[in-house]
Amino acid sequence: MDSSDIHTEVGRLLNGPAYLKDPDSSETGRDILLFGAEMMACGGIESFTFRKLASRAGITEATVYRYFSNKHQLLLYLLNRYWNALEYKAMQETVHINEPLERLQRLAELLTGPVAQAGKDEFAGHLYAIAMSESVKVHLGTETGSDWQKGMLNGYARITGLVAETLRTANPDYPYPRAWAATFVDSAMQQQFLLRHLPELTEVQSAPTSLTRFLLSLIPQQESKEHASF
Amino acid sequence: MDSSDIHTEVGRLLNGPAYLKDPDSSETGRDILLFGAEMMACGGIESFTFRKLASRAGITEATVYRYFSNKHQLLLYLLNRYWNALEYKAMQETVHINEPLERLQRLAELLTGPVAQAGKDEFAGHLYAIAMSESVKVHLGTETGSDWQKGMLNGYARITGLVAETLRTANPDYPYPRAWAATFVDSAMQQQFLLRHLPELTEVQSAPTSLTRFLLSLIPQQESKEHASF
Amino acid sequence: MDSSDIHTEVGRLLNGPAYLKDPDSSETGRDILLFGAEMMACGGIESFTFRKLASRAGITEATVYRYFSNKHQLLLYLLNRYWNALEYKAMQETVHINEPLERLQRLAELLTGPVAQAGKDEFAGHLYAIAMSESVKVHLGTETGSDWQKGMLNGYARITGLVAETLRTANPDYPYPRAWAATFVDSAMQQQFLLRHLPELTEVQSAPTSLTRFLLSLIPQQESKEHASF
Amino acid sequence: MDSSDIHTEVGRLLNGPAYLKDPDSSETGRDILLFGAEMMACGGIESFTFRKLASRAGITEATVYRYFSNKHQLLLYLLNRYWNALEYKAMQETVHINEPLERLQRLAELLTGPVAQAGKDEFAGHLYAIAMSESVKVHLGTETGSDWQKGMLNGYARITGLVAETLRTANPDYPYPRAWAATFVDSAMQQQFLLRHLPELTEVQSAPTSLTRFLLSLIPQQESKEHASF
DNA sequence: GATGAATGAGCGTTCATTCAT
DNA sequence: AATGAATGAACGCTCATTCAT
Numbered sequence: 002m003d004s005s006d007i008h009t010e011v012g013r014l015l016n017g018p019a020y021l022k023d024p025d026s027s028e029t030g031r032d033i034l035l036f037g038a039e040m041m042a043c044g045g046i047e048s049f050t051f052r053k054l055a056s057r058a059g060i061t062e063a064t065v066y067r068y069f070s071n072k073h074q075l076l077l078y079l080l081n082r083y084w085n086a087l088e089y090k091a092m093q094e095t096v097h098i099n100e101p102l103e104r105l106q107r108l109a110e111l112l113t114g115p116v117a118q119a120g121k122d123e124f125a126g127h128l129y130a131i132a133m134s135e136s137v138k139v140h141l142g143t144e145t146g147s148d149w150q151k152g153m154l155n156g157y158a159r160i161t162g163l164v165a166e167t168l169r170t171a172n173p174d175y176p177y178p179r180a181w182a183a184t185f186v187d188s189a190m191q192q193q194f195l196l197r198h199l200p201e202l203t204e205v206q207s208a209p210t211s212l213t214r215f216l217l218s219l220i221p222q223q224e225s226k227e228h229a230s231f
Numbered sequence: 232m233d234s235s236d237i238h239t240e241v242g243r244l245l246n247g248p249a250y251l252k253d254p255d256s257s258e259t260g261r262d263i264l265l266f267g268a269e270m271m272a273c274g275g276i277e278s279f280t281f282r283k284l285a286s287r288a289g290i291t292e293a294t295v296y297r298y299f300s301n302k303h304q305l306l307l308y309l310l311n312r313y314w315n316a317l318e319y320k321a322m323q324e325t326v327h328i329n330e331p332l333e334r335l336q337r338l339a340e341l342l343t344g345p346v347a348q349a350g351k352d353e354f355a356g357h358l359y360a361i362a363m364s365e366s367v368k369v370h371l372g373t374e375t376g377s378d379w380q381k382g383m384l385n386g387y388a389r390i391t392g393l394v395a396e397t398l399r400t401a402n403p404d405y406p407y408p409r410a411w412a413a414t415f416v417d418s419a420m421q422q423q424f425l426l427r428h429l430p431e432l433t434e435v436q437s438a439p440t441s442l443t444r445f446l447l448s449l450i451p452q453q454e455s456k457e458h459a460s461f
Numbered sequence: 462m463d464s465s466d467i468h469t470e471v472g473r474l475l476n477g478p479a480y481l482k483d484p485d486s487s488e489t490g491r492d493i494l495l496f497g498a499e500m501m502a503c504g505g506i507e508s509f510t511f512r513k514l515a516s517r518a519g520i521t522e523a524t525v526y527r528y529f530s531n532k533h534q535l536l537l538y539l540l541n542r543y544w545n546a547l548e549y550k551a552m553q554e555t556v557h558i559n560e561p562l563e564r565l566q567r568l569a570e571l572l573t574g575p576v577a578q579a580g581k582d583e584f585a586g587h588l589y590a591i592a593m594s595e596s597v598k599v600h601l602g603t604e605t606g607s608d609w610q611k612g613m614l615n616g617y618a619r620i621t622g623l624v625a626e627t628l629r630t631a632n633p634d635y636p637y638p639r640a641w642a643a644t645f646v647d648s649a650m651q652q653q654f655l656l657r658h659l660p661e662l663t664e665v666q667s668a669p670t671s672l673t674r675f676l677l678s679l680i681p682q683q684e685s686k687e688h689a690s691f
Numbered sequence: 692m693d694s695s696d697i698h699t700e701v702g703r704l705l706n707g708p709a710y711l712k713d714p715d716s717s718e719t720g721r722d723i724l725l726f727g728a729e730m731m732a733c734g735g736i737e738s739f740t741f742r743k744l745a746s747r748a749g750i751t752e753a754t755v756y757r758y759f760s761n762k763h764q765l766l767l768y769l770l771n772r773y774w775n776a777l778e779y780k781a782m783q784e785t786v787h788i789n790e791p792l793e794r795l796q797r798l799a800e801l802l803t804g805p806v807a808q809a810g811k812d813e814f815a816g817h818l819y820a821i822a823m824s825e826s827v828k829v830h831l832g833t834e835t836g837s838d839w840q841k842g843m844l845n846g847y848a849r850i851t852g853l854v855a856e857t858l859r860t861a862n863p864d865y866p867y868p869r870a871w872a873a874t875f876v877d878s879a880m881q882q883q884f885l886l887r888h889l890p891e892l893t894e895v896q897s898a899p900t901s902l903t904r905f906l907l908s909l910i911p912q913q914e915s916k917e918h919a920s921f
Numbered sequence: 922g923a924t925g926a927a928t929g930a931g932c933g934t935t936c937a938t939t940c941a942t
Numbered sequence: 943a944a945t946g947a948a949t950g951a952a953c954g955c956t957c958a959t960t961c962a963t
Binding site for chain 5: 947950952958961
């Protein structure tokens with residue numbers, strides 16, 4: 002009825018962890034992440050509940066609540082973790098590449114495979130699946146404008162920003178770099194889904210290079226150069 | 232909630248309606264569609280329940296169950312209705328266009344605005360919103376392979392097929408027409424979302440031509456021409 | 462999470478029933494009132510829950526929720542019922558009494574015994590106990606100013622108003638008729654409590670006339686008359 | 692929640708503190724009293740929990756349990772403290788007053804304002820608020836006869852006893868001194884409540900003399916004297 | 922063909938309490 | 943002496959669904 006003062010929302014919200022108690026600080030906490038990631042990845046957040054998680058992880062519901070105040074916070078945390086790891090790796094691996102097209106290729110490769118947080122997360126694969134399936138749901142979610150959404154989209158925005166920036170150096174005249182970046186990132190995820198579940202709807206093959214090649218084919222051509230070549 | 236045991240008992244599943252009793256056959260049925268579309272569009276399926284629908288439409292829950300065996304079937308029905316109307320219109324409006332690029336432009340236009348089922352559906356706008364937000368969720372949904380998903384994706388598949396076919400005539404050498412078509416359709420929806428809710432993430436403007444132009448910019452260039460230009 | 466539109470709060474709030482579905486309209490509803498009254502009377506609202514009520518009445522929790530949206534609404538309803546019955550009887554039985562002191566005596570008698578709603582409520586005794594113990598809690602409750610409190614206090618206010626008015630005719634010069642009326646009514650309840658549970662703290666006896674006599678002793682004397690009598 | 696098995700293990704129950712470990716013996720203990728009083732006064736015991744208290748006081752729940760075995764014991768302790776302080780002051784300030792009516796006036800004044808335990812309790816105001824609101828709840832509480840109630844009512848009984856005794860000297864013929872004393876004390880608290888929250892139900896004003904005057908008006912007149920005056 | 926009444930199961934959350942450290 | 947971690951049990955509430963009428 003009241004309880005307005007106990008949810009202290011520990012942890013930075015934007016661009017950082019949001020939790021009540023650092024899940025990395027205990028075995029139980031790590032289990033929550035591990036099993037939570039696995040269950041969300043397999044069954045979707047829709048049907049994911051703390052009850053099921055607790056029984057899966059062999060702990061009690063109340064214990065889960067010591068770490069995350071609700072399942073959305075847990076999802077948020079996991080996704081942030083994924084986006085952060087992705088961003089970090091993207092920065093690290095592209096900073097030394099001068100050729101923008103080559104850089105986009107590297108980004109495409111990163112977007113098409115799971116990314117672990119520096120070896121820490123054995124559940125990187127799960128995080129990847131969650132990010133893929135749930136972030137889109139979030140984009141299209143109904144609770145637009147809420148803090149929760151802002152938290153969700155933050156990582157996504159940073160990645161698309163990175164892609165957009167790269168495209169801008171590759172093709173400064175293209176008028177829609179940000180829109181294109183969003184398409185690029187989502188297409189990477191979408192194709193991954195089609196590849197696995199509806200292969201008859203795409204030519205993309207299971208070999209990772211196949212998807213990368215398709216993604217690169219989306220890069221808009223520099224018209225000016227062509228004109229100049231005459 | 233788990234929706235793993237969805238009953239398809241009555242009504243053709245593929246390419247057609249799935250219901251227990253034809254909602255178009257009674258005023259009550261039409262109310263279910265009308266209010267159902269409205270409520271799903273506004274609040275998302277997540278929070279949509281037959282309870283709320285019934286109270287909104289001034290009928291009882293039990294009555295709703297006479298038409299649709301659960302909310303997923305209703306969603307399925309509504310989405311199919313949308314895709315069918317869209318496909319129908321797309322066929323009708325592009326069949327006489329010879330120039331494939333012009334055809335793609337028309338398709339892009341159709342994908343970026345609500346489509347009514349030949350005047351029947353006053354709630355076309357709602358259907359469009361649902362299709363936009365929910366179909367993507369469905370694509371990425373967890374119940375892959377279920378009859379339910381197949382039903383969902385059927386309309387989507389036919390539209391992307393149409394787009395792919397058109398692209399193939401426009402650029403026969405492009406190696407990923409189907410993959411591209413999926414990207415094209417989803418990008419149309421995604422940009423619509425960004426435009427409304429996260430305009431800072433895209434250059435696309437609210438003027439409909441803006442989105443259309445961006446979508447056309449995704450069309451892959453004929454490389455042969457470029458080769459020929461040397 | 463939303464559910465803001467299903468609680469339609471049927472029934473007039475002030476001075477009337479507040480329920481989702483009229484409990485008098487079904488056997489189940491009447492059981493809810495009966496067992497609810499009994500349980501609240503015995504164990505207090507504190508420890509009263511719909512769960513326990515349901516299991517006591519041999520129905521399910523969900524069924525209880527069809528009638529009352531929460532236990533406070535049920536309590537409110539029961540108390541209103543008591544106050545209304547009391548007020549009705551008070552009006553009926555005092556309207557023909559001309560002598561104000563005699564009227565106060567009748568009111569005191571009414572306040573010191575259970576009042577049934579015209580034979581309808583076999584649980585009048587319970588209602589009385591609840592009214593006695595819980596209404597005071599409500600008076601002193603923390604959620605002052607809420608609609609809930611207003612609903613609670615309405616019946617109380619009408620009774621004290623009646624008493625105050627009567628006193629005013631009996632002793633027009635007394636400067637605190639409303640304050641006195643509140644004291645009068647609460648004292649009736651308090652003494653009833655002491656009599657039962659802490660008899661060593663009061664001289665009032667179990668014979669009903671004993672309490673009535675004490676209450677009448679609280680009536681402030683007309684000083685003017687006495688002076689005039691000289 | 693049912694509080695039927697309250698442990699009184701340590702500490703004298705009647706007329707003295709009941710605790711596991713003397714809260715006055717440590718800073719932590721004093722914090723428990725201070726914040727506990729504050730929180731109970733503001734939100735009511737209903738919603739008061741050791742969890743909230745602990746987080747407010749910057750300690751752990753487990754620590755609180757070292758001092759008081761449950762929230763009822765804490766409440767009991769605080770109320771006792773209030774009544775004791777009140778009784779002490781009442782004794783001290785009235786012992787030298789010979790005129791019983793004057794004495795009652797002094798008692799009325801004490802009952803209508805906060806009383807500190809000889810400068811020890813900065814939270815006297817809170818104690819007062821708790822005593823006011825909760826003691827009545829206790830009187831009417833459902834757990835009659837329990838040790839817990841006896842503890843609660845002890846201080847109350849001593850105060851009413853004092854008042855009754857005083858009245859007896861003022862008006863030896865009045866047949867209900869104890870009943871009247873209970874009414875007097877409760878009326879003081881009740882009017883205080885009405886004054887603050889429902890001023891339309893009383894003529895008593897915020898000036899302290901107003902309430903005192905009303906309380907004095909409740910003192911029963913010596914009929915014998917009047918008779919004698921003839 | 923539609924309704925009213927009811928149910929069983931589950932969810933999210935909080936609480937009082939315990940115990941090893 | 944105090945903490946951190948965890949638990950079991952309950953609570954309030956909603957949902958999808960069924961069935962007699």
